[in-house]
Amino acid sequence: MKILAVDDDPVILELLVEVLRVADFTNLTICESAKEALDLIAKSTVPFDCFLLDIQMPAMDGIQLTSAIRKLPQHVETPILMITAMSERTYIDSAFSAGASDYITKPFEIGEVHARLRLIEELVMQRKMRDDRNPVPPPRSAQSIATEDDFAKRLVPADIDGVIDYLALENYLLQISRISTFGMQAFGIVVPGMERMFLASSVFEYESAISDIAEAISDTLKPCDFFVAHAGAGEFVVVLTGGGPFDAQRYQHELTAAVEVMDLCYCDGRPLVVRPVVGDALSLQMKSSRGITNTLVQALANAESCVDRPREAAPRSSVLKVLFGA
């Protein structure tokens, strides 16, 4: 696994070299600034498989560097592990918003770094195997028919506020749970019949629809603090990171209205009717790490259970009223 570590402290870099070497992560490049890192990435003929980034660095910090790396087409899904002394919630939120995949606070346990890198290595290998099976990616055109594999894939629509990778969302919650998950809630959103709707459609049409729905979710949740992740097919999980009660029924109406306004359609002009179903929110407070992961799954199950249980019409209201039940 080809790794790039960026930290302005040479002692940390030297320490990482030793720590990674004993775990057989020997293909490691190090540098002391974000600028140097971007130069190395640009000059690299074989792309890096993983980045280890410090946050507090002069000039461009690690969060800005994360955003810059995510803008590079070859690194849209490359794991980015923040290794930083910044343990405050605001830094964790900003790092994951910018596209971080995981977060370790300094001073770190050496065994913890090894464990996280093993997980990343496994993920990288799985992705390589996927790419090896399809050495020539199928063209993303209106003619490419979506397969079951396409529906199962967890997508990360780009440039939508609050939308992050599903695994990153789990890692975010695990990190936050060490500080406090007070007031945090999770809920699921499912779009019934998504696979059926796109059975004879293209990958492009399916991915565009996922992106549009993610955008509608993001727009209707603002200005609240949240993260949303696509969980495969027509399923999304949302984490509200602020406090306050959540009214699922009213939010479902708000989201449905937002999707309707988008006037979605297939490439041939046929209208695409999407009716998202929102599940009741579950508290993330006082959950263990396993409990947090289970809660995300349970949030999706809640939404699925609402599919055959139609909700009564609710009056239209503003986003804030929807989220805080005013």
Next chain:
Amino acid sequence: MKQDALSVGLVRVRARFLDELHGRFDRIDELRLQFGNDRCDHAALREIGEIAHKIAGTAATLGFPKLGESATVIDDLVHENGEEAATNDPRLLGLIDSLCATMQEILSQHEANPSSALSKGRSRFR
């Protein structure tokens, strides 16, 4: 076997850390004096915070937990509250003095017995 390799590697990194600690001690001592004379010297406090931040990031992993704790307190104070608010904190000068004292203790120990400070620290390997 791997544990042995790691131990050897960590001794090397500890030596580098202690080398850096000399320079960092001198600089903090200088900045402490500067800041003590002029409590509005926010640049001096910011630099103290930056040095503390670097020490806080590695000290405990390299087997110097007390030093790590002293540095973390200053790092948190300066970063979370900002230099201006930290300046008004009555604990600040005492905390900087305490960090300097811990640095000096480690450096003196290292000078008296170089191999001791390099090998006796317990790294955070689990």
